[in-house]
Amino acid sequence: MEVIQHSIDQNNQGERIDKVVSSLNKDWSRSLVQLWIKDGHVKVNGEVVKANFKCPLDASVEISIPDPEELDVEAEDLNLDIAYEDQDVIVVNKPKGMVVHPAPGHSSGTMVNGLMHHCKDLSGINGVMRPGIVHRIDKDTSGLLMVAKNDQAHEHLVNQLVEKTVTRKYTAVVHGNIPHEYGTIDAPIGRDPKDRQRMTVVDNGKKAVTHFRVRDRYEDFTLVECELETGRTHQIRVHMKYIGYPLAGDPKYGPRKTLPLNGQALHAGTLGFVHPRTGEYMEFHAELPEEFTKLIARLENSR
Helix, strand or coil: EEEEEEECCHHHCCCCCHHHHCCCCCCCCHHHHHHHHHHEEEEECCCCCCCCEECCCCCEEEECCCCCCCCCCCCCCCCCCECCCCCCCEEECCCCCCCCEEECCCCCHHHHHHHHHCCCCCCCCCCCCCCECCCCCCCEEEEEEECCCCCCHHHHHHHHHHHHCCEEEEEEEECCCCCCCEEECCCCCECCCCCCEEEEECCCCCCCCEEEEEEEEEECCEEEEEEEEECCCCCHHHHHHHHCCEECCCEEEEEEECCCCCCCCCCEEEEECCCCCCCHHHHEECCHHHHHHHHHHHHHHHC
C-alpha cells in the first residue's frame, strides 16, 4: 500500500478533503476518493474524517492508496443484449429475472458476471462486486442500464443522475383505472419501519419524484409510462402503490391475486444521457419483452 503525504496550504485552506485529494492526481476521481475516505484510507492530522471535512491551514493529509483488488466475480458468457458500446460506456438491455450484481444468494448469473466475460475494462468506483455499475433496476424489471468502462465516465454519469438530467422512462401495467391522463408523485421514500425488506413513503425518507402518463386503459388495469426524476429503491413500485394503483404482478407491493406474471409488469424502455467524452446527448430505446406484449394483448382482448 503506497502512502502519500500532503500539506494544506493557502490554496486549499477551507476546501473539502475529497476535493483536495482528487485534485492531486488526474486519475483519482472524486467518487474514488470518497470511497477511500469512507474506508479510512485518508487521514487529516492523523484522524479519519468525512468527505465534507473542511481542511484547516497547515493540516497534514495522509493518503494510503489501497492495493488493487483482484476481482473475484466469475466471468460468465450470458449472451448479454448490448444496445450500445464504445470506449467509455455500455448500454445493456437487461432481461427480466436477471440480478444486476452479485449479492448473497446470487453469486452467479448476474449482469456483472456477464459483463466480466464481455468486457475486461470496467470502472472500479463501486468496488469488486459492482464494477461499472452506475445505477440498477430490480431483478424482475427488464430494460436499459448504462455501465461505465472507466472511472472518469462513471463519475460523469453519476453526476448526471445527481443533477437529474438522465432520461429514464418505464412502461408499467397497474391495477385499477387511473382517471386522469398524467400526474406527478412527489413523496419521500425510505425503509418501511415494519419490514426492512420493503420501501415505503415516510416523512423522513429521501426525496422521490415520479411523473406518469396514461397510455391505455383496460377493464381493471391501466397502461402507464413513468418517468423518473429521482432514482430511489423500488421508486415506481412504491409510488404507484402509494396513490392506489400498484403494479400488476408485483409480489412485494401489489395484491396477492393478480395476473399470472413472474414479477412486476415494469420495463425500462427509454434511457438518455450526455456522453461523458463527447458531450453528445444519446437516447436509447428497448422494445417491450414478449411476456409484456402478450400481457397487453390479453388485456386488450378482455375489453
